[in-house]
Structure formats: C-alpha cells, structure tokens
Amino acid sequence: MTNLSFLPVAAGDWHVLDTSILIAFFAAMVGIIVWVLKQREETSQDYFLAGRKAKWLEIGSSIFSSNIGSEHLVGLAGAGFVSGMAMAHWEMHAWMILVLGWVFVPFYDRIKIFTMPEFLEHRFSSRTRTVLSMISLVSYILTKVAVTVYSGGVVFGTVFGIDSIEIMGRTVDFFWVSAIGLVVITGIYTILGGMKAIMYTSVLQTPVLLIGSVALLVLGLNAAGGWGNVVEACGDNIHLIRPHDDPEFPWTGVVFGSMIIGFWYWCTDQYVVQRVLSGKNQTQARRGAILAGYLKLLPVFIFLIPGMIAFALFKQGKMDVESSDAAFATLVSHILPIGFRGIVVCGLLAALMSSLASLFNSSAALFVGDFYKKYKPEASEKNLVIVGRIATGTIVLLGILWIPVMKVFSNVLYEYLQAVQGLLAPAIASVFIMGVFWKRTTPAGGYWGLTIGFILGMFRLVLNVMYGAKNGVVIQAAKLKDRVLSITADSHIDIMGKLETLKQGIAEHLPNAGGEAQMQVQKAIEALKAGGDGTQASELLAKSETLLSQLFVQQHGLLYRIAAINWLHFCIILFLLCIAITVVVSLMTAAPTPQQQHYTYFSATKEEREETRRSWNKWDIIHSAIILGIVIAFYAYFW
Template sequence: MIGSVDLAISIFYILGIVTIGLWAGIKHNKKIEDADVAGEYFLAGKTLRWPVIGLALFATNISCVHLVSLAQSGFDTGLLNGNFEWMAIFTLILLAVFFAPFYIKSGVSTLPDFLEKRYDRSSRDWLAIVSVVSAVIIHISFSLLAGGIVLKTLFGVDMYTSIVVISIITAIYTVIGGLRAVVVTESIQTIVLLAGAIIMSVAAYLKMGGWEPMVKVLQDNNQMDKLSMMRPHGDSSGMPWYAVFLGYPIIGIWYWCADQTIVQRVLGAKDETHARLGPLFCGFIKILPVFIFVMPGLFAYTLSQAGHLDISSLTTTAAGSTSTDTKGIYTVMITQLLPNGLMGIVVAALLSGLMSQISGALNSISTMVSYDIYQRYKPETNEQKLVKVGKISAGIALLVSLSLLPLLNNYESIFNGLNDIIAHIAPPITCVFLLGIFWKKASAISAKYTLWLGSAMGIVVFAINKLFPASIIGHIPFMMMAFYLFCFCVFIQIGLSYMFPVKHTAESQKLYWRSPLDPLRIKGSTGFGNYKTISLLLLVLMAFLFYTFR
C-alpha cells in the first residue's frame, strides 16, 4: 500500500492529463470549419509531425500490460520476451519504408479503407470488424486487466472499481477531444512512463548491487539461460530462436503495419516524410523496454533468491500445494524498493501506460466504426453525425472491454495470453497486406477468401488448443502456430489469385511496389534525417544488440 504523498502525486497527474487532453482537443476543434470536423477529430487534420507520431506510437503500444507483464516475464524467464520489443523495431522499419508511403499516397482515413482501394469492399468490411474486435480485446481489455491488478495491490481498491474509474476518466478527454487530445496526452505520458520505468530499473539495480552480483546469483541457481534471448530447440519456454524469427514477423507486421489502433498515428501525418520518420523514431525508443521493463523483473528474481525482496504476498497455498502468482511482481517492487515520492511517480507512469492505451484504442475504434461501418451503409451522413457515432461506439467498446476481464484473467501470464490471441488473429491480415503491396497479381477474390478462411482456421485452432491442450495442436507454441497459419493463408491467396486473376482499377494500380527495391529509390530528405540512413543505423544497432544478448 502506498502513502498519502504518493497517492496525491497520482491524483494530481490524472487531473493534469485530463485537463491537458480536454484543452488540446477543444481548443483546436474550435478553430476548424464544419466541413473538416470528422477529419480533425479522427486524424488531427493530418498535421502530425514525426516527434509526436513516434512518441504516440510508443505510448499506444506500451501500457500497463508491458510494465506489469514484461516484469513478470523477466522474473519467470529472464530476457526472453524482450524479443517482442526488439523484433518490433524491424517491423517499424517495414512500416516506414514500405507501408507508410502507400497509406499517405492513397489518402485513406483507415486501414480497412486502404484494403478497399487495393482489393474491394468485402475485404474492407471484414478487416473493419476484426480490427474493432481485436482493439477491444487486445488494446483495451488486457490493459485494463493489468491496470486493475496494479491498482488493487497498491491502493487496496477493488480491481473492477478502480478500472471503471480510470476508464471513465480516460474516455472523457478521448471522446471529447479526438485524436488531437490523444496524441498530445500520449506524448506527455510517454515521457512520464519512461521516467517511471527508469527510476524502477535504477532502484532494482542499486538494490542488487550491480550486474555482477546478479550474474553470481543466476550462476548459483543454475539460471544463466535467463540472460539469453536466443534459446535452443526444445527450450521449455516454447520460444526457441527459430520460432522468434519465423513467428514474430507474422504478429509484428499485423500489429505495427496493419492494425488501425497503431497505424492511425501515421495516417494523421503531415506528409510522407513525417509518416516515415515517426515510426523510425519510435524504433529507437523501442530499444529501451528490454532494459527498463524486462530487466527489472530479472533483478527482482535475483533479489528474491538473495533474500532482498519479499515475495511472500504473491504466494498462495491450496490443497496442500504452494504456488506463486508472479503477475503482481512489479507492484511488490514498487512498494519494497522505492521511497515515498518516487512511488507516486512510478504509479503515475503505470497510469500513463494504461490511459494512453485505452485512449488510443477508443479513438481508433470510433474512427473505424464511423468510416468503415456506419458511413458504409449511410454514405450521406454529415461530418457532425460521424463524430457523434464515433463517440457512442467508443463508449460501447469500453463497456464490452470491461465485461471480458473475468475471462482474460484466467491466463497465467498476461503477456503470453495477449500474444496467444494475436497469433491466431494476425496471419490472414498480415498475408493480405504483404501480398497486396508486394505482389501485383494478388486479387480481390483471393484477399476476401483468405481473410474469411484464415480467420476461421485461427478460431478453430485456438478453440482446439484451449479445449484439448494435450492434442498435437495444443503442443505447438503460439509463435510457430502464427507461422503455420500464415503459410496456410499464403497458400490460399496465391492459389486463388491464379484461379481468379486480378482486375486492377486505376487506383489499385498505384498501391503495390513493382519491385521491393522501389521504395529505396525514393530519395527522401537530405542529411541525417533521411529515412534510408536512419533505417540502416537501426539495423546495425539491432544486429549488435542481438549478438550481445544472443
């Protein structure tokens, strides 16, 4: 439980964010014409610059799920799940170099809209539905679950009560202010989140006495593999090195390049240059989570083994057996390693992650429901009505997300549960987007049936996995399952594209690369700000980091 000073800091932070969000959204909305209402509300008038885009991308990605579950994974398996953070950098480069130019060139407001321009209306409708559902489950429900666990431990408040209060507060400035309010608050929240995570990392490091004492504890407990990110075949984690390199791109390309909640910040870019530099800037920030989110969990493990961290509050005894629920390890670290005042800052960081994730997802849901579903059937709808529909849909999505919490809480690991669901959703969408921009023969009919059959197969496999965990399918790690499902989808789309050849429109002719080298022929800005220079620097840096922690 935290004290009154830290509680005051947390409350002051929440009130400050709400005030800034409302001010940013309302002030800007007063300046616009009625004809621009929807564009400003959902996409900030397409005026966002690369620093804001990069910070907002990171803030939308990082939530309480990451702070809580990555610390849990660091405690349980070491640096292994850091792969999700560093592999994301490669997909951010893909977004900047290959995807963003088409998104900006086509002038779309949503990614389902892009699919309609590249394929047809059926693909747009299906992606809109799947994207809304995934945003509700992945971006909101799991974040709320992680936030509820933290708030219950720290404040002693009922989990669902605290979640409802934070959700309502976040929804107020998100619904009223639109994307402008979201990106402004997300930029602030990113800074606060990073500051809080760094404070926790330094506190754990100092308590342990440095790197060498940690290594000695790992050696004494025969746990040196916790320092390795590349595990051998047969590793008990189910994530050997080849599963990371085969499975993550399927998950990552969907998440970073084809998920509306994330890419909406890029769609609001001022121009193609800012749309490219924003994701690359985010790529540099994504280097940090391994050191400030995962590493503290590893320090917590060694501290507990050395007797410097009491985790008895996480231990329960039932039917004569003792078990430890490590979901709450981050809150244990907050209360035992930090002095008064600093605890309040770290709690503010946790709230930053929770609120930014919710606000980003709600804004994306409202955008897709308005443009891709409501306007689809009522094309004569005016701008003000679209905004109203978006606000209502955001409220409904929040209620549905809250109702799913008891079901999702059954996962032993929040982070693994999150990625398990993504692994069964992502493959058909990743396939359709990749083939769509790299293969001119990808046809509309093939895309439609790939989305339908691929999604159906994902649901069937997921159900079998949960109902019959001892089956062959139940023994396949989710990363490899994502790869196998992707191969199934590629087979379907290529086969159907030859059976039903593509019939390009004047618009779709412009929305695929004639050659994978074409993007690199675009000159871009001069100097260090050139996207090719920055991309190469990121690639070299990541090769060094993976080699170091192999």
C-alpha cells in the same frame, strides 16, 4: 501465463508526496485536454486523425505510449523473472517500426486511406474490407480493451490499498469502482478530444513512464550488486536463442513467428498505423516512426530486465517475491524512494489510460469509416464526428460489460489472450504482403486467404481452450527435464515444488490413466532427494513427457496433435498456408483491374517517388542506422 493480480506499491509505503505527484499528473492531463477542446474539430479527419497535422514528437510518443500496456507493466517483468531474455524478441522490433516509416508511410500517404480495411476494399473488394473490420473490432473489444480495463481496475484498487467503499449505504468492491472509473474517465476525454487529446496527452505520459522505470532499473542494479550478479543468477536464461526443440521458445519459431506478428502489429494494425496517418506529411510521419523505434528499444531495459533483477535479488535472499507476476511491483515497493513511487504509479496509470484511449479511438474510426460511411455515404462531416463519439461511448459500455467476465475468468483468459495475436496475425499479414507487393493478387485470392486464415486461427484458439491445460502439463514436464540437469542448492526447493505441481496436474487431467507418468515423476523426485546430478531425474521426466503425450493423443487424436503444435510454429505454418491459398486462388481467377493494381507498392508515379525522396535527408538515414545497430548489438551480446 501472466497473472493480473499484482500490487504496484505496498499500501503502507504510500506517502503524501506520492499523492501530490499523482494529483499534479492528473491536473496536467486535465489542462492538456481542456486546451485540446478549445481547438475546433469540424471534420472526421480532425477527430480521428488529428486533422492530419500531427508532428513527429506527438506521433512517436503516441505510438510508444499506446503500445505500452498491462502486458508490459505486469507480464514482461514476470517473463524476465521466469524465462530471462526469451520474450525480448518481441520488444526488439524497433527495426519493424522502421519498415513502417520507410516503406509503408509513403505508400499509405500516396493512396490517402482512412483505415486499414479501407485499403483492402480499394485493393480487393468490400467483403474483404468487412471481414478485416469485424476481426479488428472483435479483437479490440474482447482482448485489448478487456485486459487493459481489468488491469486498470486492479491498479487503482491496489494503489490506494482500498478493498471496498460505501456507496448509498451499500458496500461495493473497490475493483468495480476503479475499473469503471478508469473506463469512464478515459472514454470521456477520448470522446470529447479525439485523436488530438490522445496525441498531446501522450507527450506528457511517455516521459513520466520512462523516468520512473529508468530509476527502478538503476536502483535495482545497484541493489543486486551490478549487472554481473544478474547475469550469474539468470544462468542460461540470459540468452535470446533457445534450442529448436525448446518447448516454449524454439529459435525457429521465435525468429520467424515474431516477425510475422511484428509485421502485422507495426505495419498493418489500425491501432498503430492510425498514428502515422495523423502525420502532417511524410517527413513528420517517418520521423515519428523513427522516434518510436528509439523508444521501442527501452521496454527490455525498463520492464524485462527489472524482472531479471528481481530474480537475482530473490536468489540472493534480499527480497521475497510471492510470484513472478509480482516482480515489477515488488521492486517498486522495496527499491524506490518516496516520491519515485508516485512517479511510477503515474506511469502505470498513464500507460493504461493511453492504451485504452487509443483502442477507443481506433475502434470508433473503424466503425465510422468501414460501416457507417459505407451505408450513409451522404453523411456530413459533423454527423460523422457525432457518430464517432457515439461509437466510442458504445465501446466504453462494452468494455464495462466485459469486466465481470474478466474478473471471473481472468487467469484463464489472460493465458489464452497471449496466443490470440499469433492466431490473428498470419491471415492479416499475408493478405497485406500479397496485396501490396504482388500485383497479380486478385480480389478472390485476398478474400479467401484472409477468411480461411482467420477461421483456422480461431479453430486453433478453440483447441487451445479445450486442450491447452493438458498440453501445458506436457510442456511443464519438458521444461523440468532440462532444468534438473543444472539443479543447484538455490533452485532445489523451487524445482521440487514444481515437480509436485506436475504430479497434481497429471492426476487432474489423467485421473485413471496417468499412474505410470506420475510414477516417473515420483522417481525423479526421489532421485533428486538422493543427491544425484540430475541426469537420472531428467531421463525419468523424459519418459513421463512421452507417456503424457501418448495418452493425450489416445484420448483426443488429431485434435490434440494440432493443439500441441508449438504456438509460434503454428503461426508460421498458418502464415505460409494463407500465402499459398492467396497465390492458388489468384492464379485461378481473373487478374485485378488496373484501378485495383494502382493500390500496390510499385504503382507510384515518378512525381510521387520524387515527393517521397524529398521527404527525408541524411539524418533520417543516420538515426535509422543507429537503431538497427543497437538491435544488432543487442542480439550479438545476448545471443
């Protein structure tokens, strides 16, 4: 779980130089947007796809800056603090961006689509297109927009150390002012400038984010006494691959589940694919994807490892970290010199604004391409741009309206939002894989695979809301069962605190039936206090874990069993189920038409294949090989 309440800098450390850097950054942003507005936008392709004239630098920078959001700036460092390298798999999907560049860029360029749902209509049917559009819009507004807007409000409020301000004689929580301000400012430049504004501002935002974060990494390693001290402090958490029965990150789930989510996100999500669709040609789009692949190697080093550094400094007694989620912020306030704090804050705001702008534009593109044009096919290009701006403004308004919900339920929502992509990805990934690579996939097969998969994913999400907290108690017992075996003087107090929290959780969720489970935890605490090696405490916690699982199954039956399946394993099961549904239904229904089969990967003509071959050279292969080599070396080192 990631808590969004964090401080990017300590208010007392803010300096006039940092303020000057922040002002200069926004001035540069305004200058870029004004320049973009002078470039006439006459068609919907201009507005949503930058006229399909974007080059590799803008494409790669936009993919990266759009990907980096609050879950990286807040959650990834926190994950590094708590679980070390466990979450690095998702950040090392640079190789999946190469799949986008080498496999899907030529395919999308050949079929000349505007949105991902548009492809599903050509390949399957209009109802399949509508289902994906609805899924995408709802997920954008209720997940990505909501989290980013809430995080932005917190960032603005804490950067300036302001709790409230006076507006027309009334005291207003500065959170509301800052959150709404972020949405409105970002919304204005997205509405006016469209994809060009997003592309060109990303070229400024990406280096700003990287400069501050790299400085934090270097200075943090120096403060911790070097990489060796960080490795020693993190212990077994330095490894990527965890046992198959790990309660959170089993290797069986991580390896395959992360690939399913990665394929959905990098190769089929409108949010990302829209950037390569903006490319001037296949060459520029592919090289933009390759650049994004290089950049995607960085988050582990500039966000996750700083969290591990913060943990090392905490264990060394050099830095007090209030919570894991404050790891990145605490490093900024303690490690960075004056001036660099301003750069990091610019990077924080740049990432938030870029993610938000990309969401607004992608959502508007989906609405115009998949709903408005469908019912108003005679609409002029000028009208489409106007409707796109209105749609963006509506999404801005919905983002603002969702803020009160995020403010009240942020902790609970953010915990479950982490699982949403694992529930959405299987259905969408399966329908694209089957639709693109199997000509026999029928409209009915694609529709039912996507629809049933989405329904089952949302059913699991409801179960998460109902029983997730109870399952969390069982997972906590399983984690502590392993941790007490390697207890040290440094971790003794921390583990004792977690055991007491576990007891409280059992009492909360099993007030009348959890006495035996609580007793086992209490005996484990007493065994550790007696100075044991942790073996007895581990056995007692294993008994507590078993008792808790049995009691929750007795209370809720099959529904709890489904909710208790590891979320990554559930992602894999759901993906395979969607594939099976698509295959069975396709074999039971009439084969797709030749026109529908044209929208498959292997239907390219000889001329189209030759055009793709001319679009790359040896340097594209060399750079792709370098990225793959770095990924392989990373896994070999941290295995």
